[in-house]
Amino acid sequence: MMDRAIFEAIVAEAMLAPSAHNTQPVRWAQSGEGVTVYADTSRRLPVGDPNDRDFQIACGAAVEATVLSFSARGFGADVTWLDSIDKGELRPVASVTPKGAARPDDVALAQYVKNRITHRTGFSVSPDDVWSGWHDNNVTLIQKSDQIKWLATRIDHASAAIMRDQNFRTELLHWMRMKPTSAGYHSDGLNNEALVMDRLSAVLAPSVLGTKLYDLLAWLGLGPALSGEAARTSGAGAIALFHWPVDGSMYEAGRAFYRYWLAATTRGLVGWPAAALADHPATCATVCQRFGISKERMLLNALRLGAAKGETPNRTRLNVSDVIIEIDTPRG
Numbered sequence: 001m002m003d004r005a006i007f008e009a010i011v012a013e014a015m016l017a018p019s020a021h022n023t024q025p026v027r028w029a030q031s032g033e034g035v036t037v038y039a040d041t042s043r044r045l046p047v048g049d050p051n052d053r054d055f056q057i058a059c060g061a062a063v064e065a066t067v068l069s070f071s072a073r074g075f076g077a078d079v080t081w082l083d084s085i086d087k088g089e090l091r092p093v094a095s096v097t098p099k100g101a102a103r104p105d106d107v108a109l110a111q112y113v114k115n116r117i118t119h120r121t122g123f124s125v126s127p128d129d130v131w132s133g134w135h136d137n138n139v140t141l142i143q144k145s146d147q148i149k150w151l152a153t154r155i156d157h158a159s160a161a162i163m164r165d166q167n168f169r170t171e172l173l174h175w176m177r178m179k180p181t182s183a184g185y186h187s188d189g190l191n192n193e194a195l196v197m198d199r200l201s202a203v204l205a206p207s208v209l210g211t212k213l214y215d216l217l218a219w220l221g222l223g224p225a226l227s228g229e230a231a232r233t234s235g236a237g238a239i240a241l242f243h244w245p246v247d248g249s250m251y252e253a254g255r256a257f258y259r260y261w262l263a264a265t266t267r268g269l270v271g272w273p274a275a276a277l278a279d280h281p282a283t284c285a286t287v288c289q290r291f292g293i294s295k296e297r298m299l300l301n302a303l304r305l306g307a308a309k310g311e312t313p314n315r316t317r318l319n320v321s322d323v324i325i326e327i328d329t330p331r332g
Ligand SMILES: Cc1cc2nc3c(=O)[nH]c(=O)nc-3n(C[C@H](O)[C@H](O)[C@H](O)COP(=O)(O)O)c2cc1C
Pocket: 016, 017, 018, 019, 020, 021, 022, 054, 055, 057, 058, 061, 116, 117, 118, 119, 120, 189, 190, 272, 273, 274, 275, 276, 301, 315
């Protein structure tokens, strides 16, 4: 049986994996020498992520993060995907069991888990050699500045189109914490600091997003400006279009996406995902066509990459005790 303190240390690192809207939908239980990873379905995003794609990507990333936590302690680990037929709130996703010695690649990547963070403040120029010799079969890396600028406008247009849905905005608002006194400000969701929102925008956000005022502003053509990411996106050194086989597992996609983001971190880069590009079907199709992403693959995210400019926000996470569940045998 694994020592409880080691289990908690493993979870503390594994829970640093990313999730859309910072919903942190993953829970961990100790099972003998290993760990069982569960998905908390009460933290799904039914409007923004109706097919659970980002939800499963977050779960997969957390599974990979658990493997890397074992690696940081010298152990290799086997992943067994579990049957998720159980429709209860907590669904078993995978068991991660220590096996043999850690792979050197994983040990190296595990060192960067604490450094990876979503950085939305913008980018400064990164040295050209940062990109050299870096290839990943799941990524089309866009480095030309005119193409990055084009993608920047596409991201804002796609976001604006998605935001026209009041239900999407209501769900987003549910995960936004605009005041330090807001419940969960330091523990989950997206606070104004992480979103790089000034005080006034943070004060106005609920009235704009939560009402028809947004529709009026969008009708006036201001939607993309309200998303307001294009200027910062344009400063990225590259945009990694992350794609995956259409019939592939989204859990495995999450593992690969997390590893890619960590690999960027080892190169001194910060990342800022843009799911809107993949979530808005017309934009997604245009982008795939322009950059030759085949019909056998689906675009899952656009990770904006570069050297950090401006302050990196503090990380927002639940407590370790909040994400540990006391079940020692997998259900299902
Ligand atoms: C599948 C997925 C999609 C995401 N999409 C976006 C996005 O569209 N825009 C954004 O600003 N951040 C996006 N993020 C980043 C999350 O908001 C971020 O991971 C979360 O707030 C936790 O913060 P951290 O990455 O700094 O640990 C995404 C993350 C994941 C895993």
